[in-house]
Structure formats: C-alpha cells, structure tokens
Amino acid sequence: MSDRSHVMPTPEGEYFETSRFAGLSMIAGVVAAIALVLCVVGALVNPQQFAYSWLFGFGVFFAICAGCFFWIIVHHAVDAEWSVVVRRQLENIASLFPLFLLFFIPIVLLRHHLYEWLVIPKGTDHLLDSKRAYLNLPFFIVRALIILTFFSVMAYLFRRISVAQDRDGNPAHTLRMRKLAIASLPLFGFSLTFGAVDWFMSLNYIWFSTMWGVYIFAGAAGSSMSLLILIITWLRNSGYLKDVVSIEHYHTMGKWLLAFTVFWAYIGFSQYMLIWYANIPEETEYFILRNVESWNLMSLLLVFGRFFFPFGLLLLRSTKKKVKTLCILAGWIIFMELVDIYVIILPELHRSGMHLSIWDFFPVIGIGATLLFFYLRLVGKTSLFPTRDPRLMESLRFQN
Amino acid sequence: MNGSTTSTVPDVIAAEASASVERKLARVPLVLSNRNFSWITERIAGVNEGAAPRWWWVTFSISSLVAAIGLFCLGYQISTGVGVWGLNHPVGWAWDITNFVFWIGIGHAGTLISAILFLLRQKWRTSINRAAEAMTLFAVICAAIFPGVHVGRVWMAWFLAPVPNNYGIWPNFRSPLLWDVFAVSTYFSVSVLFWYTGLIPDLGTLRDRAKGKLQKLLYGIFALGWRGSNRNWRHYEMAYLLLAGLSTPLVLSVHSVVSFDFATSVIPSWHTTIFPPYFVAGAIFGGFAMVLTLLIPARAIYKLHDIITPGHVDKMAKIILLTGTIVSYAYAMEFFIAWYSGNQFERYSFYNRIFGPYWWYWWVGMLFCNFVAPQLFWFKRFRFNIYIVYFVCMCVNAGMWFERFIIIVGGIHRDFLPSSWGMFHATWVDIWTFIGTFGIFMSLFLLFIRWLPMIAMSEVKIVLPEADPHHHATPEGHHPVAAGGMERTQ
Numbered sequence: 001m002s003d004r005s006h007v008m009p010t011p012e013g014e015y016f017e018t019s020r021f022a023g024l025s026m027i028a029g030v031v032a033a034i035a036l037v038l039c040v041v042g043a044l045v046n047p048q049q050f051a052y053s054w055l056f057g058f059g060v061f062f063a064i065c066a067g068c069f070f071w072i073i074v075h076h077a078v079d080a081e082w083s084v085v086v087r088r089q090l091e092n093i094a095s096l097f098p099l100f101l102l103f104f105i106p107i108v109l110l111r112h113h114l115y116e117w118l119v120i121p122k123g124t125d126h127l128l129d130s131k132r133a134y135l136n137l138p139f140f141i142v143r144a145l146i147i148l149t150f151f152s153v154m155a156y157l158f159r160r161i162s163v164a165q166d167r168d169g170n171p172a173h174t175l176r177m178r179k180l181a182i183a184s185l186p187l188f189g190f191s192l193t194f195g196a197v198d199w200f201m202s203l204n205y206i207w208f209s210t211m212w213g214v215y216i217f218a219g220a221a222g223s224s225m226s227l228l229i230l231i232i233t234w235l236r237n238s239g240y241l242k243d244v245v246s247i248e249h250y251h252t253m254g255k256w257l258l259a260f261t262v263f264w265a266y267i268g269f270s271q272y273m274l275i276w277y278a279n280i281p282e283e284t285e286y287f288i289l290r291n292v293e294s295w296n297l298m299s300l301l302l303v304f305g306r307f308f309f310p311f312g313l314l315l316l317r318s319t320k321k322k323v324k325t326l327c328i329l330a331g332w333i334i335f336m337e338l339v340d341i342y343v344i345i346l347p348e349l350h351r352s353g354m355h356l357s358i359w360d361f362f363p364v365i366g367i368g369a370t371l372l373f374f375y376l377r378l379v380g381k382t383s384l385f386p387t388r389d390p391r392l393m394e395s396l397r398f399q400n
Numbered sequence: 401m402n403g404s405t406t407s408t409v410p411d412v413i414a415a416e417a418s419a420s421v422e423r424k425l426a427r428v429p430l431v432l433s434n435r436n437f438s439w440i441t442e443r444i445a446g447v448n449e450g451a452a453p454r455w456w457w458v459t460f461s462i463s464s465l466v467a468a469i470g471l472f473c474l475g476y477q478i479s480t481g482v483g484v485w486g487l488n489h490p491v492g493w494a495w496d497i498t499n500f501v502f503w504i505g506i507g508h509a510g511t512l513i514s515a516i517l518f519l520l521r522q523k524w525r526t527s528i529n530r531a532a533e534a535m536t537l538f539a540v541i542c543a544a545i546f547p548g549v550h551v552g553r554v555w556m557a558w559f560l561a562p563v564p565n566n567y568g569i570w571p572n573f574r575s576p577l578l579w580d581v582f583a584v585s586t587y588f589s590v591s592v593l594f595w596y597t598g599l600i601p602d603l604g605t606l607r608d609r610a611k612g613k614l615q616k617l618l619y620g621i622f623a624l625g626w627r628g629s630n631r632n633w634r635h636y637e638m639a640y641l642l643l644a645g646l647s648t649p650l651v652l653s654v655h656s657v658v659s660f661d662f663a664t665s666v667i668p669s670w671h672t673t674i675f676p677p678y679f680v681a682g683a684i685f686g687g688f689a690m691v692l693t694l695l696i697p698a699r700a701i702y703k704l705h706d707i708i709t710p711g712h713v714d715k716m717a718k719i720i721l722l723t724g725t726i727v728s729y730a731y732a733m734e735f736f737i738a739w740y741s742g743n744q745f746e747r748y749s750f751y752n753r754i755f756g757p758y759w760w761y762w763w764v765g766m767l768f769c770n771f772v773a774p775q776l777f778w779f780k781r782f783r784f785n786i787y788i789v790y791f792v793c794m795c796v797n798a799g800m801w802f803e804r805f806i807i808i809v810g811g812i813h814r815d816f817l818p819s820s821w822g823m824f825h826a827t828w829v830d831i832w833t834f835i836g837t838f839g840i841f842m843s844l845f846l847l848f849i850r851w852l853p854m855i856a857m858s859e860v861k862i863v864l865p866e867a868d869p870h871h872h873a874t875p876e877g878h879h880p881v882a883a884g885g886m887e888r889t890q
Contacts, residue, residue, distance in 0.1 A: 127742045134740060172421045182778075189729055197740075210674035210730070210737045266652060270676040277664040278671050282743070390425050400521075 013166060013383025014240050021238075021376060028373040035366030042359040043106065050359045051110035052349045057363030058103050059200060059341040061371060063216060064334070065100070066192050067224025068093040069151055070217075072158050073188060076174075076181030082252050084395035085244045085385045089231050091162055092378045093224075094155035096371050101148050103367055107199070108141065115140075117205040128205055135205060143198055147191045154184050162386055169388035192217055200341075203348045207286045211271040218267045219306075222260035223337035226330035229253050233327050235384060244385050244396065247321055251400050254320025257333065261314060265307040290343055293353030298343045306336040338364070430524055430863050432706040437861050440707070444853045445609055447702055452850055455701070460850075463842035470836010473829050474549055482552045484829040490815045491824040496550040498804045499834050501658055502686070503543035503841075504584065505679075505800060508651060509687025510536025511591055514598065515647035518640075524715055526859035527707045530602075531698065532691045533595040534852070538844040539690070540588045542837040547580065576660035583657040587650045594643040600626050600636065601858040652676075655683040662807065669749040669811045672737070678730035682800060685723035685770070688716050689796035694845060696790055698854065707855055710784050717783040720796060724774035731766065745816065753810050757823060761810070765802020769795040 018025070042050035068090045075083045075090075111118055117128055117135045128135070158177060165173040193213025201212050209215075229250070235241050275283045290299050310329050313319045320326060346354070386392065431440070477484050487494055510533035517525040548557055560581045562571055571578045604626030607619035626632055656676035663675035692713065699708040738750040753762050773795035776782040783789065809824050848854065865871050 130742045131740060170421075171425050175421060175424055186725055186729075193729075193733070208737050208741045210672045210733045211677075212673075213733070214674065214677060262649075266656075267677065270656065271673045274660070274663045274671070274673045274675070278666050280666060280671070282741070 013385065013387035014244070015382075016235070016240065016380040016384055018376065018380035025373060025376040028369045028376060032366055032369035032373050035362045035369060038362045039106075039366050042362055043110065046357075046359060047110055048113040049349065049357050050363075051106075051113035052346055053357065053359040053361075054106045054110065054363040055114060055199065056342055056345045056360060057367045058100070058107060059345060060338055060364060061103075061367050062100060062195065062199075063220035063337060063341065064224050064227055065094055065097055065371075066151065066188075066195075067220035067222075068228070069097070069155055070188060070221055071224060071228070072155075073181040073184045076158075076178045077185055079178065079391075081391050081394040082249060082398040084389045084391050085241070085249060086228060086232055086253070087389075088162065088382065088385050089228060089235070089379075090224075091155070091159040092375060093227065093231075093371075094151070095159045095378060096374055097148065097152040097155045099370060099374060101145075101152065104144055104148060108144075111137070111140075115202060115205075117202060131205065135202060140198060143194055147195045150187060150191050154180070154187075159382075162389075163382045165389060166383055166387045171390040174390055189213070189217075192220070200344050203345065204286065206282055209271055209275070209283070209286075211267060215264075215267050215271055218260060218264040219337050219340050222257060222264055223334050225253060225256050225260060226333040226337075229257070229326060229330040230334075233323055236323075240384050246396075246398075247323070248399050250323055250326055251317070251320045252398075254314060254326050257326075257330065258311070258314035258320070261307060261310050261333070265311070268302075268307075289347050289351060295343065295347050295354055298339060298354060302336065302339055302343060305332070306340060310336075428709070428711045429865070430527065430709070430711070431860060432709050435706050435864075436866070437864070440857055440860055440864075441605060441609075443702075443704070443707075444855050444857050445606055447849065448606060448851060448853060449609065449611075456846060456850060460843060460846045463839045463846060466839025467836055467843050468839070469832055470834075470839050473833040473836055474545065477549060477829055477833065478554050482550065484827060486825045486827045486830055488822055488824070490820050490822050491809055491813050493550075493812065494809050494824045495805075495826055495830040495834060496546045497661075498801065498808050499837065500543050500546035500550075501679075501804045501808075502801045503539045503546075503837065504658055505655065505683035505686045505804075506690045507536040507539035507543060507587075507591075507687065508655060508680070508683035509691045510534070511587070511594070511647050511651050512684050512687065513691070514594060515644040516651060518644045519648060523863040524712055526856055526863050527709075527712050528691060528695060528716070528855075529859070530595075530598065530852075530856040531695055531849075531854045532687075533591065533598070534848045534854075535691060535694060535845060536591055536687075537588070537595060538841050538848075539687075540584065540591070541844070542841050544584060544588070545837065545840075547577075576657060576664050579657045580661060583650075583654045587654045590643065590647050590650055594640075594647055597636070597639050597643055598856055598859070599852065600624055601628065602853045602856060604628060605857060606853065651684075652680055655679040662811070667811050668743070668745040669734070669738070669753065669807070672734055674730050674733055678727065681723045681726035681730070682803065685720060685727055686796060686800035688720050688723070689793040689800070692716055692720075692789060692793045693797060696786060696793075698849065702854075704855065707860060713786065713789055714780075714783045717777045717789055717792070720792070721774050721777035724770060724777075724796070728771045731771070749811060749814065752814055753806060756810070756814070758806055758810050758813075761802045761806040765799045765806060769799025770803060773799070 039050070039054065042053070071083070072087065072090045072094060074080070075087055107114065115135075117131070118137060120128055122129060122132070133139075157180060161173050161177050161180075164170075193216075196213050196216035200216070201207065201209070232241065232245055232249075232253075236245060272287060275287060289295065310333055313325070313329060318325075319329065342360075346360070389395075435443075485494070485496065487496075510529070513525050513532045514529040517529075548554060551557055551560075559569065559571060560578070562573075562578075571581075600623060603619050603623035607616055607623045607626075610616040610619055656679065659675035659679035662670040663672060665671055695708055696713070699705060735750055738746045741747070753759075773792045776788055776792055782792075813823055814821050861867055
C-alpha cells in the first residue's frame with residue numbers, strides 16, 4: 001500500500017448528489033410500492049403463507065440493521081480508528097429503524113397464523129400455561145415496542161450527534177457518543193436477544209435454546225458487515241470516497257467478515273452439537289424438522305455456504321484486498337443470511353419439506369426496496385463520511 | 401481539523417472545546433516518562449541479573465512448601481484412592497473438576513493477550529503479554545493435574561490417549577472428556593511454542609549481557625543463535641504471526657470443549673447451549689483478574705510503573721467489565737430459559753441454585769463477586785484506583801471458583817429422585833490439594849520472574865515512538881495529542 005500521509009479530506013466532506021440518483025430512487029420507490037401492494041394481495045389471498053413470508057423479510061432486514069447498529073456502538077465503545085470513514089453509512093442504515101415499527105404491524109395483524117401460543121386456549125396445554133407470564137399478547141407487543149423504539153431512538157441520536165460534529169467540529173460529541181455507545185452495549189444485547197426469542201424462537205413455543213440470541217447476533221454482525229462493504233463499493237464506483245476509503249479499509253472489513261464467519265460457525269455448531277448430543281426430544285425437534293426432506297438440503301447449504309466456502313476464501317489476504325472478490329463474497333453472505341432466516345422461519349409452516357412460495361419474494365423485495373428508497377433520501381443529506389471526527393486523520397492514514 | 405484552512409464551517413466552537421475533552425481524546429503513550437531503549441533493557445534484564453531479593457526467597461520458600469504439601473496430598477490420594485476426597489453418590493465431581501475448570505480458565509488470558517490482541521493490533525499488550533503467557537502455562541499445568549489424578553488409577557492414565565495397544569482398547573472418541581485431553585494438550589503445546597518464540601530475542605539480550613559463564617551458556621543455548629539480524633527478525637515475525645493465528649482458535653476451543661464436558665449431558669443446569677461462549681468469556685474474565693493479581697504487586701516491587709501504566713490497568717479492567725457483562729448475560733439467559741423451557745427439573749435446579757443448600761455460593765460467588773463487584777469498573781475513577789482494581793480482581797478470582805463449584809456440584813447434588821439427593825463435604829485432602837496447586841503455580845511464577853524477563857523487552861521497544869521510522873524527536877518529547885492529532889502511539 002502506498003503511503004497515504006499526503007491524503008487530506010476536503011473539509012466540507014463529500015456529498016451524494018441525490019439528483020444524480022433520482023432514477024434509482026424512483027425505481028426503488030416504484031418497486032417498493034408494487035411489492036407492498038402485492039403484499040397486501042398476498043395477505044388477503046393466502047394469509048398464512050404470507051404471514052411467514054413477511055416475518056422472513058422482516059427478520060432478514062431487522063438482523064442486518066441491528067448488525068449495523070452493533071458496528072456503530074462497537075466503533076465508539078472501543079474508540080476505533082479505522083472505521084471512522086465508513087461510519088456514516090452505518091449510521092444511515094441504522095437510522096432506518098423507525099420503519100420497522102411499521103413493518104411490525106403486519107406481524108401483529110397476522111399473529112394468529114404465526115404464533116400457536118396465541119391461539120391455543122388456556123387450560124389446554126399445561127406446558128404453555130406455565131409460560132404465559134411471558135408468552136401473552138400485551139407483553140409481546142410491549143416488548144416489540146421497547147426493542148424497536150430502543151434501536152430507533154439510539155440510531156437517531158448517533159446520527160444526529162455525528163452530523164452535529166460535522167457542523168461544529170466539537171470533539172466533545174465524540175465523548176458523548178462513546179458514553180451513549182457503552183450504555184447501549186448491554187441494552188443492544190438484550191434487545192436483540194428478546195427480539196430473537198419473541199419473533200423467531202416462539203414460533204415453536206416448546207423449543208428453547210440459551211444460545212439463540214447469540215446465534216441471531218452472529219448472523220447479523222456478519223451480514224451487516226457485508227452490506228457495508230457493498231454500499232461503500234457502490235459509493236466508490238459512483239465516484240465518491242475515492243480518497244477516503246482505501247484498500248486498507250477493505251482489508252479490515254474483510255477480516256471482520258472472516259471473524260464473524262467463524263463466529264457464526266462456532267455458535268451454530270455449538271448449539272447444534274449440544275442439542276444433537278443430549279438428544280432430548282423437546283430440543284431436538286427443532287433440528288429434526290430442519291434435517292428432513294428438502295429442508296436438509298437447505299441446512300447443508302448453510303453449513304457449506306455460510307461457513308466453509310467463505311471461510312476458505314476469506315483466509316486469503318488476496319481475497320480481502322481485492323474489492324471485486326470481496327464484494328462477491330459479501331453478496332453471497334447476505335444471501336446466506338436470507339437462507340439462514342428462511343430456514344429458521346419457514347419450516348414451521350411447511351413441516352414436510354421446503355415449499356418456495358411466490359409470497360416469499362414480495363415481502364423481502366418490498367421491505368428491501370422501501371429501506372433503499374429511504375436510505376437514498378438520507379444519504380444525500382450529510383457528508384458521506386464524518387468530516388470533523390477527531391480520529392479522521394488516523395482513519396484516513398490507516399494501514400493494516 | 402488539521403489542514404482545513406479553507407473550512408467554511410465555523411471553527412470557533414471547535415476551538416472552544418475544552419482542554420478536558422482534548423485530554424480525554426488524547427492517545428496516551430504506552431511507555432511513560434520518555435523511557436528509552438536502554439532504560440527498558442536495564443530495568444527488565446536487571447531483575448534477572450541482580451541477586452534474588454530477600455522477599456523472593458521468603459515467598460518462594462512459602463510457596464514451595466505449600467506446593468510440597470499439595471504434592472504430598474496427591475501422593476496420598478494416588479496411593480490410597482480417590483476415596484480420600486469427599487466424592488460420593490450423587491456428587492461424583494466436586495473440587496477436582498472445579499479446580500480443573502478454575503485453573504484452565506485462568507490459563508486463557510495469556511493466549512488471548514498474546515494472540516488475539518496481537519491480531520487486533522492492540523499494542524498495549526506488549527507490556528503484559530510475557531507474564532500473562534507464563535501464567536497461562538503454569539495455570540494449565542495446575543489444571544492438568546486434576547483430570548489426571550481424578551481417574552483414580554493414575555497409572556492407567558495413558559488410556560486417555562489413543563495409544564495403539566495389544567488389548568485393542570481405545571478411548572471413546574465420542575466422549576467430550578477425550579476431546580478435553582486433545583484440546584488441553586494442544587493448547588499447552590502451542591502456548592509453550594508461542595511463549596518461547598516470543599522469548600528468543602530477549603534470551604539473546606540476556607545472553608549478550610550475561611556476566612557468568614554458565615548463564616551465558618544456558619541463555620545462549622535457548623536463544624537459538626539469535627543475532628538480531630534482519631533475516632532473524634523476518635523469520636521471527638513470520639513465526640510469531642503464524643503462531644498467533646494458530647493460537648486464536650485455541651483460545652475459543654479449549655474452554656468450549658471444557659464446557660462440553662457438562663453441556664453434552666442431560667443434567668438440568670448442565671445441559672444448556674450457551675455454555676461454550678459463556679465459559680470462554682468466563683475464562684477470559686478470570687484470567688485477566690489473575691493477570692492483574694500477579695502484575696500489580698510485581699510492578700510495585702520492580703518499579704515498572706512506566707511500562708505497566710495506569711492505562712494498561714484501565715484497559716484490563718475494561719476487559720474484565722466486558723467479559724463480566726457477557727458472563728452476566730449468560731447467567732440471565734440460563735435463568736430465563738430455565739423458566740421459559742417449562743421443564744420442572746430445569747426450573748428447580750435454578751431455584752435450588754439460589755435458595756438451595758448452596759445458596760451462599762450463588763449469592764456471594766456468582767452474584768456479588770462476578771456480577772456486582774465488576775460494575776465498579778463502569779467508572780473511570782475506580783479503574784484508576786489500584787486498591788479498588790485489586791479488590792475487584794480478588795472478587796473475580798474467588799467468584800469464578802464459586803461459579804464452577806455451583807455449576808458442577810449444584811447440578812448433581814440434587815438427583816432426579818429426592819431419595820438420591822446428597823451433599824458434598826470437602827476433606828482435608830480436597831482442600832490441601834487445591835491450596836497446593838496455588839503453591840505450584842506461585843513457585844513456577846516466581847522462578848519465571850527470577851530467570852526470565854517478565855516483560856517482553858523487544859516488543860515494548862517496538863511500540864516506543866522512536867521505533868517508528870517516521871519518528872521525529874521533539875524537544876518536549878511526548879505530548880498529549882490534541883484532538884485530530886496524528887501521532888500514533890497506541
């Protein structure tokens with residue numbers, strides 16, 4: 001890597017020209033509108049299938065956005081240098097969280113299709129009755145509101161303070177964000193965990209695993225890093241951040257991708273192996289369902305696609321330092337996150353094997369396009385990187 | 401911002417940022433008081449070259465005496481049988497495996513500091529990695545004693561390894577106890593190699609400085625012909641990086657496999673899927689507490705405050721807080737899922753943990769020592785108060801032993817049938833074997849600080865500003881770097 005000591009950021013920062021991408025924004029808006037209309041059709045035509053499909057779309061994007069939030073708070077909590085230049089995009093993505101309050105509405109409306117524990121009357125199942133202090137509708141909704149509000153408010157604050165620093169350059173903002181980030185770490189842990197328990201684990205109210213929150217987190221951290229790589233590359237290909245984000249930053253992002261590929265495998269293997277080994281029926285039923293019929297192929301695809309394949313490639317320095325290869329892998333890992341969440345949610349509906357429905361596509365496309373549409377509105381409002389962050393120079397000159 | 405002469409943004413407010421903010425953002429130098437290369441060599445090698453001080457002889461005599469008592473207990477146990485311990489039905493594992501997990505956990509900080517922090521480019525690790533790694537090795541030695549002797553007929557311990565034999569008897573490859581043998585022995589071998597590789601440049605220094613013939617010969621043999629040439633350094637750095645990469649998964653795997661010993665079973669409160677990362681976090685938690693327990697006195701005795709600075713203690717305290725929080729998360733998940741599972745045995749075993757006969761192990765050990773005490777580290781003034789830090793580390797040392805005991809004994813002393821319930825009462829052999837391992841641990845550690853450089857001289861020198869080829873000496877020497885500054889000292 002050449003010496004980057006000459007690099008100086010333009011003090012005004014770099015601005016995304018929203019008008020240049022008006023076409024893309026319009027496409028995103030139109031696609032979102034069409035897909036969401038089709039979602040309404042799906043909810044009316046085949047509400048049961050649609051409920052699961054919507055939860056799948058919600059789950060994927062929730063995980064990715066929560067992962068972006070995680071990287072922001074880790075950046076501040078450990079006072080990192082390298083990630084300053086990419087932080088604004090994480091802030092932009094995490095700021096989309098208020099939309100999830102809207103995306104949650106279909107889950108509430110279609111809850112009876114998703115959560116058996118809402119349907120079974122009291123006194124029928126003793127096991128369920130013993131869990132009703134937690135598994136009941138009012139508490140379920142309150143928890144969802146707390147979780148989504150926490151993410152929305154915190155993400156808003158991080159972006160707001162960070163943008164305020166662009167204006168006044170006051171380093172005290174950095175300390176403020178650090179305090180906020182450290183306080184957010186445990187709250188993030190519990191929010192993500194209980195989100196994962198409520199929305200995914202309780203699809204089968206009998207099943208439980210203490211590792212569950214960590215497993216969802218492992219997937220979220222890796223796939224959000226992948227999304228960051230893709231977004232940064234897209235911005236660079238559009239002519240932005242050329243002197244700001246260097247191959248050294250890609251190398252580091254690739255290393256984190258490797259780390260969380262391994263971490264996902266470690267958590268996934270531990271959870272699977274311990275349940276398989278102890279062989280207790282109430283626990284094994286989760287994996288039996290996913291290891292039979294065509295679901296088994298999907299589970300195997302995860303093992304090889306989410307771990308072995310990217311792991312082998314990411315070990316090589318050449319992969320991490322070649323933007324194109326890294327982007328292909330990042331895209332693949334996001335695809336694997338889709339598969340992962342799909343294998344978590346859909347088998348509960350199609351218990352006799354995988355059954356890809358047309359309704360599985362519209363929620364992912366609808367939610368994704370909506371998020372993209374709002375992201376494009378946000379990204380132009382501020383500089384593409386924090387222009388007056390006290391660690392900006394270190395980040396620009398960062399070398400591995 | 402530097403260089404922003406054409407800034408359109410009002411710089412007035414930036415200028416008003418108070419000095420306290422800039423101080424908080426400044427990167428503090430890793431070695432204080434402008435110490436140079438020669439001071440570092442003199443101070444660290446001087447510990448090995450001077451005569452052993454009186455306190456060293458006193459503490460070494462006491463610890464080797466304690467070690468001897470421990471070895472006597474082991475001899476007595478081996479010659480008489482495991483019955484001299486308090487094990488019974490249903491408590492078949494108690495202090496033996498508790499001590500094993502306790503010591504192996506302590507043996508995690510060293511490799512975390514030397515391998516993972518190396519890969520994460522955390523340069524502050526250089527001041528503490530040598531002693532932490534040595535401590536790791538000694539802790540693993542203490543740990544390995546317990547599974548070795550708890551098999552009863554220790555002369556059959558070779559059955560633990562898959563040795564081809566005339567009887568065609570093989571260990572059960574599906575048993576996590578066997579995985580433990582592999583995990584711990586791999587961890588120990590790689591840690592020894594890693595530690596030794598890091599020592600080579602320093603052994604070369606000691607050899608070159610040695611006055612006595614015998615010292616010169618011995619340090620010379622172990623320095624493997626180190627000349628400090630460009631080629632030597634190139635090979636050394638390559639080996640070090642590769643070993644760091646190899647050790648990193650081992651930090652996770654060893655305690656994960658230890659946790660499998662319990663989690664693969666069907667015993668309520670043992671079988672839970674979060675055990676692997678929970679145990680790893682707990683191991684780092686306990687390991688860092690032990691590193692501080694040893695280094696705080698060592699730094700005071702040998703006046704190493706400029707190398708092991710308050711900033712180092714602060715960072716270690718933060719790691720203790722982080723891992724303590726992860727451990728507390730796991731405690732919370734265990735309780736929540738035990739309740740959520742609706743399984744009466746699972747629920748009872750956690751109720752029993754809090755209100756059962758071993759209640760105070762939970763209240764004092766897990767709740768106070770492991771959860772409440774580390775909360776002090778949220779506050780900067782406590783992380784910089786050495787007495788508070790030491791107090792919390794002592795709490796964590798004790799708390800992690802209690803935690804393992806309550807997990808192991810708490811899980812099995814209440815069998816599924818109340819008629820099979822029991823209690824564990826430690827015998828004097830249990831107690832003195834455990835105390836004896838502290839003697840072994842301390843004796844080895846004291847020998848280490850006597851004969852080997854307890855701080856990696858060569859690595860500390862590399863993080864000094866003058867080691868940077870772009871360094872320009874300034875008359876003021878180190879200065880706190882203002883916000884937006886460019887100096888990279890950390």
